[in-house]
Amino acid sequence: MASTIRVRATSNGDITEVQALIQHPMDTGLVKDAQGALIPAHFIQQLSFEHNGKRVFLADWGPAVSKDPYVKFGFKGAAKGDELKISWVDNTGATDTTTAKIQ
């Protein structure tokens, strides 16, 4: 199965700008389906970005983050061609991991 994580990491020589888009329902547990039954909470809790084994960015998310979450940030110290490792874990314990090459 294709990864749930889509990442674009581009370096301008100094700062690497990272944009990530993840496929995830981010259900709050407060919404009912068409039959009136509550849809159980299902949301990503932590999203981590690592460069050369060093955590550069960690997101702690609640259910108020939009469905198919998007996040953008930047960091220093990486070069073009370096790998960025991205992983998430949700409240059901499901996880996904991918790596992206910095362009």
Next chain:
Amino acid sequence: MAIDVSFPVTRRLILKGASSVALIGLCGVSLHPGPALAANDKYPDDAFKQKSDAGAIKSLYGKAAEASDRVKLDAPEIAENGAVVPVSVTTTLANVTSISFFVSENPNALAASYVIAEGTMPSVANRLKMQKTSNVTAIVESEGKLYSATKEVKVTVGGCGG
């Protein structure tokens, strides 16, 4: 040994050279130098359960924030779709270690909290759900102090369904 070993203890054990592979597997995160960051690695479950801004800020940081014009919060005046409200923050403050977003009128105020490592820019953009018109607050932790910026976002269609 108990399974729920907290991260700082685990790290100390590793540094001491105590049995390594299993412990690294337990925490599953990078060994970043700096105890402040390590302490923040655990998912702040309690903070996400708080109803109010103030409660969530207290749970997350244990202190209060002061408003600062050095925190620039960018959010729309009017959000047509409360399910997807683009919100971002940047700051000119130095040595930022954490950035968090709060939506006052949501069932739980804390929406997202980010741990900013050394060398990472103090700037984050993301998209949040908003149940109704509400104040959105960004908190920036810089050199151990909290600074905030707040903006009201009007929501025409709520983002929490139901």
